Amino acid sequence: MNAKPCSNSLSVKLSQVMPPDTNPHGTLFGGKLMAYFDDVASIAAIRHARKNVVTASTDSFDFLAPVKAGNSICVEAYVTWTHKTSMEIFAKAVTEDLITGERQVCATAFLTFVAIDEDGRPSPVPAVYPETEQEKLLHEGAPKRAEERRERRKQSKGFADMFGTGYPWSR
Template identity: 40%
Template sequence: MSYQVKPEKTPEESQAEVILRMFPSDANPAGNVFGGEILKHIDMVAGIVAQRHSQSNAVTVSMDSVNFIKPVYVGNVLKLNARINYVHNSSMEIEVKAEAEDIVTGIRTITGTAFVTFVALDKNGRPAEVPKLLLKTDEDRIKFEEGKIRMQERLKNRKKL
């Protein structure tokens, strides 16, 4: 099947949301969901955004600014919202926000945030250029500039490794 990859795309075109129910196997004996369980889903939804944007395979190269602000409990509905903020050549910064809903009370709380960097790969597993970001709104432009600064910091830290 033939398809075209656009030279530029808006963040809106690739944004993704997943909704999950938290079960006892996701949590410690007190009912607090493991951070690692949430991270797995953050990586997954960020990967959907990265692959939607790049229309290629894409792998995680870093996760940073991971904050668990409030607890998520067994029985909560977890909603993860992900959007692309910044792209360079093959790298993409994806921002993920996690919100937990208590189904009985209906109360929704932002419980966590993270930035995940993905790199698009070609068929040989080498970094591949991704479409540019088409910035249409003020929010898109601000997030792009902030993402650029964070990416420069990441690359500085990477050099130290």
Template identity: 45%
Template sequence: MEARPMKESRTIQTKLVLPPDTNHMDSIFGGKVLAYIDEIAGISAMKHSRCQVVTASIDSVDFLSSAHVGDVLELEANVTSTGRTSMEVYVRVKSQNLQTGEERLTTESFLTMVAMGEDGKPVAVPKVIPESEGEKLFHETAPARREHRKMRVKTPR
């Protein structure tokens, strides 16, 4: 299986924050943002693996600022690392106020997606090739995140 450049999985979506998407403070529900993140991570992972995927974990979600009614959200996702059947996907969400032009980083997240065959069982995925300095940094730091995930799963609850 031939490795694929990280940029091939790059996916961008734009969403308008509408009143039904918001709480009593006119800021978007965190759950709505999570749904957007899960969707774009899945698309990015499917572009890389060229098969269906399922979400194995949402490793971290950092809500850094809020988006409000009328703001535009820009979501960007990339597969940053792969295992045998799994893919780590980084998702960044920025908001922009179209009236003022102000942009803010609103959310960052790492998810793990697993490629699934037609029989419903995990299948092998191609390795990812980082090219830019930013891609290389995400790729080089992925093993530490993977170890953190493993420790989190092993911790008794």
């Protein structure tokens, strides 16, 4: 498989935030924004792998500014690093007050996707290479983030084993 530049996978979604998408404070539901991230990041992963993908993890999802009803929200994502069958995707969201033109980054996140074959098994993905300084910075830090994800996953499995499938009051 030939390596591909990060920019090949760039995916963008632009939407206007409507009242049904907001909470009682008139700001976008966090879960709605997270769903936008998962959608756009999955497109970036599929573009890179040219295979179906599944979300493996979402980490460091940081809400930085509120997104108000009537604003636009633009989510951008691209593959920053790959391993054998997995891809790290960086995503950011920019909100814009469509009346004043004021824009600000309102959220960032890293997501990991795994490419799958026709049988639903992990499938190899091409390597990715950075071209811009920003891409290089993200690419260089990816192995450390991948290790942190592995450690967090071990901890999550430990919690799953500890708490099991029952409710605390049913034991």
